[in-house]
Amino acid sequence: MKSNLLFLFTLFFTAFSQTITILSPPAGTEVSPGQDVTVQLAFPNSLTGMEHISAVIGMINCAGATCPTDATDTLGIPLFMGNYTPQFHEGNLPPYQNFTVTTPSTLAAGTNMITAAQFMLVGASASPVLQFANVTVNTPANNRRATMVRGRVIFV
Template sequence: MKYILLILSSLFLTVCSQTISILSPTSGTEITPGQDVTVQLGFANSLTGVEHVSAVIAMINCAGAPCPSDASDTLGIPLFAGNYTPELHEGNLPPYQNFTVTVPSNLAAGTNMLTAAHFVLIGVSAVPVLQFDNVTVSTPSSAGTRRETSIRGRTVLV
């Protein structure tokens, strides 16, 4: 019994030390609805065998209400779903991959949440693990921004 507990606790510590993280944008970053933003997903270096299966990047539209404490129940509006293949770039950052996604144009002004989910197989026995991370981002009020629209066949700024 002690042997099984030792194996389970070591597996738990291994999985906890290897997690997905949103490196960019950082919490509090201002993003503009309808614009592209680069999301940088990092994964810590590991001595344990890791096979990245996929990642999902999404946005929770908090619509003026408090954002959830985490994104494990819902990811929100999917912005990307597909392969995740982090690579080592700079020496001071973990291996990462950049994704360019478009911020939903109907995103509410105020605080919203950028979420990431990562499915990975860890270890020789390929233990399946689903991980989550999130950051809160700021969305400016549309009152201060100008956009083009067409009125009676003429393009005007509103």
């Protein structure tokens, strides 16, 4: 009986120790307001049955203040909401899915945070699990972007 309980306990913690991660962009990447960014969400391969349901990617505009330590309270401005189906691509990376999102045009200069939440069902009993991940990025103070207007390049 004790060995069965130990096995279930180990299986439970093995399943829940595997979490979603943001592989790209790496921490400290420079992003500008209105820029397209590829967010790569990865989830380690598992022997435990998992059904990935959905993901939300957001951005917290820290506006010169200190960003939160994690994304469990708020995801910020939603940039993507939809299906999450990580797949193997390269042999040295865990299964992942890429999402191209556009950063908010109101992004403040300084440190900002890209956030992610993933909902999945785990095990034969389909236990619901919600996980969070985040990465801080930098927005430069000079946020001028080049735009073509009537054949001329102007900076806005």
